[in-house]
Amino acid sequence: MQLTNRSKVVTKPEMTWMERMYLPAIFSGLSITIKHLFRKKATLRYPEVTREFAPVYRGMHVLKKDEQGRENCTACGLCAVSCPAEAITMDAAERKKGEEHLYREEKYADKYEINMLRCIYCGLCEEACPKDAIYLTDRIVPSDFTRGGFIFGKDMLGEKMDDRIDVSKRKKQYTS
Amino acid sequence: MSSQLIFFMLAALSIISALFVVFSRSPIYSVLWLIVCFFSIAGHYVVLNAQFLAIVHIIVYAGAIMVLMLFTVMLLNLNKETEPHKTNLIKFAAIITGGMLMLVLLAAMRSTELTTYVAPERMETGFVQNVGMKLFTDFMLPFEMTSVLFIAAMIGAVVLAKKEKH
Amino acid sequence: MSILMFKGILVLVLFLVSLGIAAYSTYAERKIAAFLQDRIGPDRAGPFGLLQPIADGVKMFLKEEIIPTVSDKLLFILGPSMFMLTALMTSAVIPWGKPLEFGGVTYNLQVADINIGILYIMGVVSLGVYGIMIGGWASNNKFALLGAVRASSQMISYELAMGMSVIAVLLMTNGSLSLNAIVESQGTGKLYGFINVSGINWNVFYQPAAFIIFLVCAFAECNRTPFDLPEADSELIGGFHTEYSSMKLGLYLFAEYINMFISSTVIACLFFGGYNFPGIEYASTVLPANVVSLISVAALFGKIFFFIFFFMWVRWTLPRFRYDQLMRLGWQMLMPIAIINVLITGAVIIFFGN
Numbered sequence: 293m294q295l296t297n298r299s300k301v302v303t304k305p306e307m308t309w310m311e312r313m314y315l316p317a318i319f320s321g322l323s324i325t326i327k328h329l330f331r332k333k334a335t336l337r338y339p340e341v342t343r344e345f346a347p348v349y350r351g352m353h354v355l356k357k358d359e360q361g362r363e364n365c366t367a368c369g370l371c372a373v374s375c376p377a378e379a380i381t382m383d384a385a386e387r388k389k390g391e392e393h394l395y396r397e398e399k400y401a402d403k404y405e406i407n408m409l410r411c412i413y414c415g416l417c418e419e420a421c422p423k424d425a426i427y428l429t430d431r432i433v434p435s436d437f438t439r440g441g442f443i444f445g446k447d448m449l450g451e452k453m454d455d456r457i458d459v460s461k462r463k464k465q466y467t468s
Numbered sequence: 469m470s471s472q473l474i475f476f477m478l479a480a481l482s483i484i485s486a487l488f489v490v491f492s493r494s495p496i497y498s499v500l501w502l503i504v505c506f507f508s509i510a511g512h513y514v515v516l517n518a519q520f521l522a523i524v525h526i527i528v529y530a531g532a533i534m535v536l537m538l539f540t541v542m543l544l545n546l547n548k549e550t551e552p553h554k555t556n557l558i559k560f561a562a563i564i565t566g567g568m569l570m571l572v573l574l575a576a577m578r579s580t581e582l583t584t585y586v587a588p589e590r591m592e593t594g595f596v597q598n599v600g601m602k603l604f605t606d607f608m609l610p611f612e613m614t615s616v617l618f619i620a621a622m623i624g625a626v627v628l629a630k631k632e633k634h
Numbered sequence: 635m636s637i638l639m640f641k642g643i644l645v646l647v648l649f650l651v652s653l654g655i656a657a658y659s660t661y662a663e664r665k666i667a668a669f670l671q672d673r674i675g676p677d678r679a680g681p682f683g684l685l686q687p688i689a690d691g692v693k694m695f696l697k698e699e700i701i702p703t704v705s706d707k708l709l710f711i712l713g714p715s716m717f718m719l720t721a722l723m724t725s726a727v728i729p730w731g732k733p734l735e736f737g738g739v740t741y742n743l744q745v746a747d748i749n750i751g752i753l754y755i756m757g758v759v760s761l762g763v764y765g766i767m768i769g770g771w772a773s774n775n776k777f778a779l780l781g782a783v784r785a786s787s788q789m790i791s792y793e794l795a796m797g798m799s800v801i802a803v804l805l806m807t808n809g810s811l812s813l814n815a816i817v818e819s820q821g822t823g824k825l826y827g828f829i830n831v832s833g834i835n836w837n838v839f840y841q842p843a844a845f846i847i848f849l850v851c852a853f854a855e856c857n858r859t860p861f862d863l864p865e866a867d868s869e870l871i872g873g874f875h876t877e878y879s880s881m882k883l884g885l886y887l888f889a890e891y892i893n894m895f896i897s898s899t900v901i902a903c904l905f906f907g908g909y910n911f912p913g914i915e916y917a918s919t920v921l922p923a924n925v926v927s928l929i930s931v932a933a934l935f936g937k938i939f940f941f942i943f944f945f946m947w948v949r950w951t952l953p954r955f956r957y958d959q960l961m962r963l964g965w966q967m968l969m970p971i972a973i974i975n976v977l978i979t980g981a982v983i984i985f986f987g988n
Binding site for chain 1: 666668669670671672673674677846947948950951952963967
Binding site: 496500503519520523524526527530531532535536538539542543595596 | 706709748749750753754756757760761763764767768771779782783786787789790793811
């Protein structure tokens with residue numbers, strides 16, 4: 293029964309004498325492969341050369357600090373709410389006296405964890421953050437042997453002051 | 469002198485390997501010893517200055533026929549359990565056939581005059597050109613007869629192969 | 635220096651060169667495969683990965699040696715040894731270059747100039763299959779046995795066509811079977827009777843059909859793609875060397891590359907003038923004999939390397955044949971064409987002279 297007009301009858305015609313010689317086909321094949329000998333190679337010598345990431349690449353998160361090394365995060369929980377994979381949990385705490393150099397505002401995240409196995413790297417946490425505290429970077433998440441090792445706390449996510457991460461390309465442009 | 473020594477070594481090798489062909493338990497080893505035997509016979513040809521014959525012997529017998537035999541033996545997976553039981557009648561027939569062959573050989577040996585081994589002079593009878601010349605002049609008829617025999621064998625093989633279609 | 639000593643040195647050099655070329659063929663194979671697939675290939679061991687064969691060799695030696703308990707141990711060891719032996723034996727009759735001269739004595743760059751040289755090569759090559767068969771059978775493994783059986787029937791089938799194509803060449807060299815005579819006959823005379831450049835009177839210009847048949851058969855004899863059915867990684871795992879490990883596997887792989895090297899050499903000698911290069915007669919009048927000799931060796935090796943490259947080029951281009959296609963190609967196409975080629979060559983020689 294013919295359903296559409298697009299169907300094609302598959303035929304397997306008998307090969308002609310010339311085709312059964314295989315030689316013309318072999319030579320055309322050889323000419324194709326020899327052309328590839330002179331093509332540009334696709335391989336990168338990885339540890340020495342790394343592939344350029346797109347500016348919108350979404351990799352491992354970073355918890356940003358400001359210029360004086362104070363954490364931006366105020367533990368408002370918007371990122372956790374916005375997270376479609378429910379990968380983010382946090383415990384808020386109040387800033388004590390003498391901790392002003394550690395936290396920018398009175399409230400901060402005492403515990404901040406992202407389950408990297410649940411995270412789908414959608415970037416919604418970054419969009420939701422009103423304090424420019426969390427960003428997705430071009431760093432690649434390191435591998436591990438256990439599931440527990442993939443729950444990253446502030447030690448893994450927090451920005452190091454001697455190794456600052458440039459997120460200027462991803463910074464939100466507030467136009468209102 | 470050294471030629472004689474080589475002859476005796478080759479002769480000993482051919483006899484020993486031929487005995488191993490018969491006495492080996494595994495058919496694969498029999499076939500392999502037979503190849504060794506063929507090589508020693510090819511060595512005899514070389515000693516007799518018949519290089520062409522020697523190499524053709526190796527190509528045809530060791531290189532093709534024994535490969536096919538090894539092929540068959542491997543596929544049949546012959547071992548002791550599957551060896552068919554031989555009746556006394558078959559054994560008796562085998563003894564008679566073997567005895568008759570031995571009789572013929574003994575008669576042939578009696579009629580030939582046994583002389584000591586003489587190293588052949590360096591001559592070119594065994595070379596390709598001379599062998600070809602002989603084959604197509606003096607031995608024309610036997611040569612052509614052999615080829616007819618081969619054709620018959622080939623046709624027989626084709627007929628056997630085609631039979632299963634019916 | 636006596637002739638015997640020179641021969642001994644030549645044998646040693648040939649042995650080392652064969653092994654060296656086999657080792658670097660593995661490297662070249664990987665590099666060419668990579669280049670044909672737009673990759674880079676091994677480049678970590680040494681500059682451009684040039685030490686890769688050594689690393690591979692060390693790896694092979696240090697791997698665990700496994701002999702299956704149900705295998706026939708003697709034959710299991712004999713198999714790779716025989717394969718290697720036959721592979722190394724073939725280089726004895728090949729003329730590697732013009733004779734060298736030291737102190738008025740000429741030294742032929744050929745181990746043994748026997749008058750049945752080409753038959754010797756065919757004979758030894760036909761013995762090579764025993765290494766595969768014995769090894770495949772002794773492994774006591776179905777895949778290995780299948781590989782061995784495939785190898786044997788493939789070798790026998792293609793040997794016939796190979797021999798027939800060689801006969802057409804032999805008819806043109808006054809029926810001499812010596813490789814030296816075949817190569818020398820291609821160094822003299824004018825191509826087609828009027829192109830007056832010495833050293834390019836190559837058989838390939840007279841016998842293109844025989845050349846193509848010989849080339850195809852050489853692929854089949856070396857178990858190279860598109861005829862690598864005895865190994866056939868995708869269907870037989872490793873074919874006859876499935877059960878092998880360590881250096882015994884290394885011997886199989888090495889011997890295969892040596893076979894490829896020898897096949898390339900024989901193709902160069904039979905059809906591409908061996909050590910002859912264009913203008914060889916002129917060169918021998920103006921240059922000292924030893925220099926000409928070295929150039930001739932270089933010319934031969936240039937041809938060999940081209941054919942080794944061609945082997946690899948084809949490997950990374952063509953898919954594997956099916957077994958019935960292989961048999962049909964061997965028996966129903968190459969054989970008849972080779973026989974017709976012999977008949978035509980004979981008729982032309984009889985009716986038109988040389």
